[in-house]
Amino acid sequence: MTKLIIQIPCYNEEETLGATLAALPRQLPGIDCIEWLVIDDGSRDRTVAVAKASGVHHIVRLPHNQGLARAFMAGLEAALRAGADIIVNTDADNQYCAEDIPALIQPILQGEVDIVIGARPIWQTKHFSPIKKLLQNLGSWVVRLASNTDIPDAPSGFRAYSRRAALQINVFNRYTYTLETIIQAGQKGIAMTSVPIRTNYVARPSRLVKSIPSYVQRSILTIFRIFMIYQPMRFFVLLGSIPFGLGFLLGTRWLIFLLMGAERTRIPSLILAAILILIGVQIWIFGLVADLMAANRKLVEDIQQRMRRLDLDPPQPSPQVVSKGREARPTGQRRRMRSLYTEDDPLDTPFND
Template sequence: MTKVIIQIPCYNEEATLGLTLSELPRQLPGVDQVEWLIINDGSSDRTVEVARSNGVDHIVNFEHNRGLAKGFMAGLEACLKAGADIIVNTDADNQYCAADIPKLIEPILRGEAEIVIGARPIHQIKHFSPVKKVLQNLGSWVVRLASKTDIPDAPSGFRAISRTAAMQLNVFNEYTYTLETIIQAGQRGMAMTWVPIRTNGYLRPSRLVKSIPSYIKRSILTILLIFMTYRPLQFFLTLGSLPFSVGTLLGIRWLILFFLEGTEKARVPSLVLAAILILIGFQLWIFGLVAELLSVNRKILEDIQLRLRRSEVEQAERGVRR
């Protein structure tokens, strides 16, 4: 029996949650059971009451607001314990068209992917400013490079995740899960694809993108941190190559001038700067080697975590059967 659980992170979504839930399906092709779950991220309004009145099956409650990333991960954990074979994540502001959920889960049902991202028609969304459209495309391009995938809309929160993939995902930052999970899945070699989706009308401003500069800064930090975590040697080798190359060029210049002009113009500051830059480059390379060795422990811990999650899910399923 295949079970799909549709999860919705919520923070003060009283005004829009009812509409979002009214459009969610209770039946899907190729699926035996569909359930709904919300993550109440410390809401101070009637979000929970609206969810219950609309027949939500599971509610995860946070006493205080912990952010979108924490809410997303708590939802995955709850969905796994509730026996989900596929988890669909969507937003409470009804941004994504729920009628596209069958299209979203189809590659997982066919066994072609473990994660499917819904790609919005960015250039057709009227409430996106030209600057935001450019930044969305630029950010997605950077994520494609870092994750080695072809996902065209990395910030999209409309996605389907298989049980196996959900057990392996982790979110380290407290801002958002969208970029990090794609890079992480790509670096870990999970099968990932995308499908074109539709969007609904504009109901409220984004609570994640409070300002374009803040969003850019946070996104860049997320990409760098995840790249450092999963490709530390490559990251530090690349980073160290810049000062090492500049230092080497300065050193060659000093040697050329030394042999051409002799010792009368020693140019000591130039030689000292070259030595410092070369030393910095070597140190960054050493950091990369150490980080690469430490990543072995991370992989072991990830394997242990996966086994623990599988054990918890199996125990929860046995409890449900009883």
């Protein structure tokens, strides 16, 4: 049975949540069960009451406002615990057209990819300002560069995850999950694609983008941080190449003047060149250390993913192999028989019989 859970992070969304829930599908081809999940990120209005009145199946309540990224991860965890095979994330302001959910989940149902991002017609969206359109496309270009993917609309919150992909997602940033999850998935080799979607007119201003300068600043900091986490060597090599290159040029200039027999020794230029070269080399060393730490982080993430699978996935019964002419013993009996011939050490006992 294939279960789809549609999750909606909310913060003071009583005015629009009802219309958003009313537009959600009840049945879809290829899906046996559809459930709704609302994440209340410390709302002070009637968001939870509206969700209950609309028949929401699951409500996750955070004690106080923790930000969109934390609410998204809380919903993802709850959806996995509820047995979701596919998780669709949408916004509570009804800006995304719920009729596009079948197209959004189709590539996952067909087994082609594990993440599908809904691509909005940004340039054709009338209620987007020219500056917002430019920033949306610029941010998507930077994310494509960082993630080695071809996702055209990285900030889109209308997206679908397979269970396998959701188990691998970790969001470190508290501001937004949209950019980080794409870069993270690209670095982990999770298959992604995008499908065109439609949008509805939203009258109220975005709560995430309070001002264009703050949005640009937060987005740049998020991208830089993700670069340092997932591509530390590349980041620090590029960063260290700037002072190293300047120092190399100054040193070359000093050497040329020296060979030409210039009267002035230009010692300050030589000292500055040496300092810049040393700074560049130091930054490269930081990159090497960060790269070694990244290898350790990957091991920790693999362990975390394995633990999440053990915690969230239902146990699968292992088939008992019966040899010819022998009767299969119960697991406990086989374990007792083995203890007669081995030391009583848990490390000598396999995890699975």
